[in-house]
Amino acid sequence: MLASSTVENYLKAIYAGAASLGNGQRLLPMGQLAAAVGVTPGTATTMVKTLAESGLVEYEPYAGVALTAAGQKLAALVLRRHRLIELFLVRVMGYSWDEVHDEAELLEHVVTDRLIERIDEMLGRPETDPHGDPIPNAEGLVKAQDAQTLLSCPLETTVTVTRVIDQDKEFLRFIEHHHLKPGEAIAVEARDAAADSVRVRGKNDQRITIGTRAASKLLVQVVQMLLLCILALPAFAQDAPTTQARREAPRTNLSGYMDFHFNNEEFTDARLDFHRFVLLVTHSFSPRIRFVGELELEHAFVEGLEEGGELELEQAYVDFLLDRSFNVRAGMMLMPIGIINERHEPPVYYGVERPFIDTVIIPTTWFEVGAGVHGEVGRGWRYRAYIVAPLNAAEFNADIGIRDGRQKGSESNVSRPAVTGRIEYVGFRGLTLGASGWSGRSGFEFRPRFDVPVSLAEADARYSRRGFEFRGQFAQVWIDNAGQLNDTLALRVGVNPNIGSALRGFSLEGSRRFFSGSRLGEVGGFARYENFDTQYRMPAGYVPLQEFDRDAWVVGANYWPDPDVAVKVDYSIVGNQSSVIRSPNSFNVGLGWWF
Amino acid sequence: MVVLMRHSIRLLTLVVIIGVVMSEGTALPAGASAKAGQDARVIEIAAERFAFTPSEIRVKAGTPLEIRLQSDDTAHGFHIVGTDVDIELPKRGRGVATVNFQPQAGRYTFECSRICGAGHEFMRGVLIAE
Numbered sequence: 121m122l123a124s125s126t127v128e129n130y131l132k133a134i135y136a137g138a139a140s141l142g143n144g145q146r147l148l149p150m151g152q153l154a155a156a157v158g159v160t161p162g163t164a165t166t167m168v169k170t171l172a173e174s175g176l177v178e179y180e181p182y183a184g185v186a187l188t189a190a191g192q193k194l195a196a197l198v199l200r201r202h203r204l205i206e207l208f209l210v211r212v213m214g215y216s217w218d219e220v221h222d223e224a225e226l227l228e229h230v231v232t233d234r235l236i237e238r239i240d241e242m243l244g245r246p247e248t249d250p251h252g253d254p255i256p257n258a259e260g261l262v263k264a265q266d267a268q269t270l271l272s273c274p275l276e277t278t279v280t281v282t283r284v285i286d287q288d289k290e291f292l293r294f295i296e297h298h299h300l301k302p303g304e305a306i307a308v309e310a311r312d313a314a315a316d317s318v319r320v321r322g323k324n325d326q327r328i329t330i331g332t333r334a335a336s337k338l339l340v341q342v343v344q345m346l347l348l349c350i351l352a353l354p355a356f357a358q359d360a361p362t363t364q365a366r367r368e369a370p371r372t373n374l375s376g377y378m379d380f381h382f383n384n385e386e387f388t389d390a391r392l393d394f395h396r397f398v399l400l401v402t403h404s405f406s407p408r409i410r411f412v413g414e415l416e417l418e419h420a421f422v423e424g425l426e427e428g429g430e431l432e433l434e435q436a437y438v439d440f441l442l443d444r445s446f447n448v449r450a451g452m453m454l455m456p457i458g459i460i461n462e463r464h465e466p467p468v469y470y471g472v473e474r475p476f477i478d479t480v481i482i483p484t485t486w487f488e489v490g491a492g493v494h495g496e497v498g499r500g501w502r503y504r505a506y507i508v509a510p511l512n513a514a515e516f517n518a519d520i521g522i523r524d525g526r527q528k529g530s531e532s533n534v535s536r537p538a539v540t541g542r543i544e545y546v547g548f549r550g551l552t553l554g555a556s557g558w559s560g561r562s563g564f565e566f567r568p569r570f571d572v573p574v575s576l577a578e579a580d581a582r583y584s585r586r587g588f589e590f591r592g593q594f595a596q597v598w599i600d601n602a603g604q605l606n607d608t609l610a611l612r613v614g615v616n617p618n619i620g621s622a623l624r625g626f627s628l629e630g631s632r633r634f635f636s637g638s639r640l641g642e643v644g645g646f647a648r649y650e651n652f653d654t655q656y657r658m659p660a661g662y663v664p665l666q667e668f669d670r671d672a673w674v675v676g677a678n679y680w681p682d683p684d685v686a687v688k689v690d691y692s693i694v695g696n697q698s699s700v701i702r703s704p705n706s707f708n709v710g711l712g713w714w715f
Numbered sequence: 716m717v718v719l720m721r722h723s724i725r726l727l728t729l730v731v732i733i734g735v736v737m738s739e740g741t742a743l744p745a746g747a748s749a750k751a752g753q754d755a756r757v758i759e760i761a762a763e764r765f766a767f768t769p770s771e772i773r774v775k776a777g778t779p780l781e782i783r784l785q786s787d788d789t790a791h792g793f794h795i796v797g798t799d800v801d802i803e804l805p806k807r808g809r810g811v812a813t814v815n816f817q818p819q820a821g822r823y824t825f826e827c828s829r830i831c832g833a834g835h836e837f838m839r840g841v842l843i844a845e
Binding site for chain 1: 757761763764765766768769770771781783787788789790796805806807808809810812813824830832833834835836837839840841
């Protein structure tokens with residue numbers, strides 16, 4: 121069927137109407153189409169039935185209409201003609217941008233494809249028309265526009281007007297008069313919800329206050345500037361969302377985080393280390409059944425029996441979301457212990473390396489197979505409680521405590537499962553209070569078998585507000601039968617490991633972030649004190665080695681060119697109680713990011 | 716067995732004590748910080764890995780709501796389960812996302828709909844319209 125101007129106008133109206141449909145709504149109601157075309161619903165229905173017979177639309181009685189692929193292409197080609205004609209009239213014929221729409225409405229139906237192709241070529245194959253509307257290509261494909269409205273773009277940030285989505289003549293003249301046409305650089309200074317207004321700073325620092333309705337019709341993009349540092353690019357190139365845009369969440373998502381470090385530690389050579397490469401995959405089987413997987417490559421390289429690198433499955437669980445207060449989780453899970461173990465994305469903490477207490481007392485990243493429940497019981501209180509595989513005491517040592525005892529879900533021995541849990545308060549903005557525990561019997565590997573009961577108790581607090589943040593954490597580990605454990609391991613390996621019966625650590629950290637919201641990003645400084653002793657108590661007959669009674673001052677700074685990218689620098693001064701053995705100080709630089 | 720029980724009791728005691736200490740003097744969350752608007756009640760919600768604050772909001776059924784959401788770190792999502800409300804919050808310092816919603820009587824679970832880190836699945840809350 122040769123498309124008539126009426127057919128083309130219907131297709132255009134369905135095309136435009138479909139763009140305004142809500143999330144999950146596919147069909148354009150007939151009443152809406154009739155209003156757009158300016159006819160009665162009965163007339164619109166008759167025409168739509170004809171279009172359906174031609175294969176240009178799908179029509180469902182009492183539901184609405186949608187374009188088929190053929191109809192979609194035809195509508196896009198009409199828009200291509202319309203927009204190229206508008207641009208031609210402005211650029212070549214000298215029309216003003218507020219008088220071309222009506223001309224184009226007529227001409228779009230009569231010009232030949234050959235003429236349109238010549239116009240396109242003559243204009244240099246433009247991507248947008250005078251109003252900023254995208255021009256479909258000859259195949260009817262439209263390049264996606266990445267834009268926000270003046271209601272959602274960042275405040276006090278230079279943006280470029282890219283599109284005006286209302287072509288009412290008076291509105292276009294208003295826009296032109298106030299230098300808000302596509303291509304103009306402006307900034308939103310303030311939004312006043314009570315007055316429904318937006319104050320804009322434009323050319324020559326002129327201010328104008330416009331209503332939110334008008335502001336919603338102006339699309340803008342954040343200006344991308346050449347930066348002194350390439351790392352700052354993400355601060356400008358990020359995709360800020362469009363406020364009030366409805367969208368359908370993808371069923372499968374890929375995200376992750378990375379950690380790249382330079383470590384210069386006393387007594388050893390400086391190292392560059394791609395410490396962590398972590399990919400997070402999530403999938404929703406349904407709104408109530410979800411999968412989360414986290415695969416981590418540590419130190420960049422893994423080879424058979426290689427001790428340097430590790431490929432670890434840190435999370436792989438399915439969540440059954442039954443109720444806000446009671447949900448079930450099973451698989452490989454993060455132990456709900458402390459601040460860092462469950463919240464370890466590099467941009468969210470200061471310091472290149474994780475705190476010492478979160479390494480030698482709480483063995484982060486601590487993950488294990490098991491199952492459990494979690495939920496929020498109201499007023500900001502929530503809990504997690506899991507049954508998991510226990511630690512393996514045969515791998516404990518004096519230096520880093522229980523860390524090497526993690527079975528990591530690799531054919532984990534669960535003859536005597538462990539329990540772990542956490543209660544947490546998050547009911548006040550910026551404040552998190554938590555208490556965690558872990559208890560299990562860890563001597564399963566020894567023959568004859570004997571028990572090595574291990575318990576861990578932890579409490580933490582974190583408060584952040586207006587750039588200030590305070591963190592405090594305390595953790596203690598008890599290892600019963602440590603004497604028998606040492607004796608048994610001494611017989612096995614020939615050296616007594618001197619494992620303590622209690623390990624203890626605490627840390628206090630204060631920080632301040634500056635320039636929040638600045639276009640050049642943010643800078644923050646911090647100081648942290650840590651005290652940690654892996655031989656806090658020794659079994660009867662054993663004497664603690666003073667070198668394991670350590671403390672550390674860590675001072676440094678973070679620079680965030682984007683809230684999801686952190687450049688870190690710190691200096692760690694580590695001390696111990698030994699008069700013979702010194703703990704190494706270190707200077708560290710890191711780059712971490714989340715996406 | 717006795718030793719394990721002793722450790723379990725020690726652990727539970729510590730957890731309970733800390734829980735009691737934390738609950739004392741803890742004011743109820745402000746719920747939604749509401750302001751008198753011309754038409755809609757304004758609800759302000761802060762989002763941070765991995766919690767919405769407040770995470771429990773009570774409103775009168777049928778009240779038009781203007782929900783303003785601000786992130787203290789990365790981009791988050793705000794989805795009211797069972798509805799079309801699903802918006803993305805800008806990253807820290809990049810503005811406020813706003814959505815209008817008029818709840819009928821009932822409980823509405825809301826959740827983060829943009830993966831934001833290891834604890835993303837904990838980021839949920841409830842809107843109770845009475």
